[in-house]
Amino acid sequence: MVSERAVLFDASAQDFVVPRWTVIGRVIHVNDAHQYAVLECEVLPSGGEEAKVYNDEALVCRLRITEPIKRPFVTADIIEGKTQAGDKVVMDITWKKRKGEGGEP
Numbered sequence: 001m002v003s004e005r006a007v008l009f010d011a012s013a014q015d016f017v018v019p020r021w022t023v024i025g026r027v028i029h030v031n032d033a034h035q036y037a038v039l040e041c042e043v044l045p046s047g048g049e050e051a052k053v054y055n056d057e058a059l060v061c062r063l064r065i066t067e068p069i070k071r072p073f074v075t076a077d078i079i080e081g082k083t084q085a086g087d088k089v090v091m092d093i094t095w096k097k098r099k100g101e102g103g104e105p
Contacts, residue, residue: 022093025074027053027083037063039074039089051076051091053083060087 025041037053045051045065053061061081065074 020093021052021090023088024051024091024093025072025089027085027087027089028073029085030078030083032082035078036066037061037076037078037083039063039076040072041074041089042072043091043093044069044071045074045091049091050079051089053081054088054090055084055086063089 022043024043024045025039027037028040029038031037047065047067047069049065051063051065052059053063059081061083062079063076063083064079065076068075
C-alpha cells in the first residue's frame with residue numbers, strides 16, 4: 001500500500017521516528033532512450049535520493065533524483081522498471097518528534 005505508515009519507537013529514547021511514504025509529485029515526461037524522467041513535484045527532493053513510481057497501486061519503477069532541480073521540476077534517472085506520464089512519485093519522508101510534543105505512539 002502506497003500510504004503505509006510505521007512508527008519506530010524506543011521507550012527509553014527521547015525521540016521517535018515517523019517514516020511515511022508520501023506522494024511528492026508526478027511524472028510529466030519520460031525519455032526511454034536515455035533512461036530518465038522529468039517530474040513535477042510539490043515537495044522537492046535532493047539530488048541522489050531515490051523515489052518509487054506507482055501506476056494506480058502498482059509499483060512500476062524506481063528513480064534516482066539528479067540535477068537539475070528547478071522548482072517545481074526535477075529530473076531523475078530510471079534505475080529499474082518503466083514509467084509513463086501521469087504516474088505518481090512517492091518518497092519516504094521521515095521526521096523526528098520529541099516525546100511530549102504530541103503524536104507519540
